[in-house]
Amino acid sequence: MVDVSQHELVPDHTILDGDEIEGVLEEYNIKKTDLPKIKRTDPALRDLEADAEAGDVVRVTRDSRTTDRAVVYRLVVE
Template structure:
């Protein structure tokens, strides 16, 4: 059987890891620290699939009924 790709599941939104500069930009635009973003655990299936490490910020592109597309961020935490 082909390996199960969680990103193809209808409940899972598209996501990617943000680069360092993008994280800096994000922090500046919202005037926040990384830890103030919602969290995601490092052993979350999504983090595993992306290969995200604690300290990374993940950008999530959610499909939204209201806005069409909504962007959210999550900070990878080590627990």
């Protein structure tokens, strides 16, 4: 299998720990389920060090077209 994370279309994905999740939800004043979703089986999560479980939050660091880097969060589902 190819290492998907090396592909230029795939931004960095990292799994957040509990405290970081709290921080994110507080910053945006939202519930966890308000976040955009990502499937547990998503190829981009396949090669991460830890396996992503449903309920985890993933930080996606995109190389944005409009600013330097754009950080978005996705909730792992299913």
